[in-house]
Amino acid sequence: MLRIDGLSAGYGPVGVLHDLTLEARAAQITCIMGRNGAGKSTLMKCIMGLVPASRGSITLDGVALHSLPAHRVPGHGVAYVPQGRRLFGPLTVAENLQIGLMTRNMGDETRDRVLDLFPRLRERLDQVAATLSGGEQQMLAIGRALCLEPKVLLLDEPTEGLQPSMIALIRDVVLRLKETGVATILVEQRPDAVLQLADRVVFMANGTVADCSERADLSPDAPQFMAYVGV
């Protein structure tokens, strides 16, 4: 289980996260919602060690991630698909996947599992990543993350700007990963998607957790959506 306790972090003197506490459990999808600037992406970066914690702790099954250098966090089974995907554009699909595989010394079996989830990538292994469509790039970004066989998967608005069929595909993949025990933290702004996917919904405001609800306790007109997302 990923535990975040009393986390504060920011950029230089600017504080963004304040005394934030949450858990992401294995085989659960934890959705993070909040208005623009609430600190959702900063939280993801902090878990990955890309933004240092100034207070508090982030632990995964007892390992103190907050005291590791950023390049060692993925090795502990935490994979991150940032907003904007950040692929290696000049490299091919196969090379991008290879970089994911090498991070945790995974082999052909893992690669095959990922390509089974995204058959379109299998057809395009030699294509340069920068020439893929937006949806294909997102598949590759998620596929590369899955090449780590992660215990925890961080997805920052993975369906932003995608067409409905691609959104449905990504939703199905996230649900299948849940069945395999992955703890997913999904930043998502659309209540309909959250209500389909989430086990728990964490609403952030001003860099901290303003509300945490079980999905079963939320309906499409739940006041939290209006209060913390404005929809």
Ligand SMILES: Nc1ncnc2c1ncn2[C@@H]1O[C@H](COP(=O)(O)OP(=O)(O)OP(=O)(O)O)[C@@H](O)[C@H]1O
């Ligand atoms: N590199 C940075 N340097 C300084 N301030 C930053 C930096 N990145 C983000 N911030 C600030 O941190 C605050 C939180 O930003 P963050 O991107 O975490 O919010 P968010 O909830 O993900 O927003 P959005 O929904 O718009 O993506 C914002 O006020 C933003 O301006």
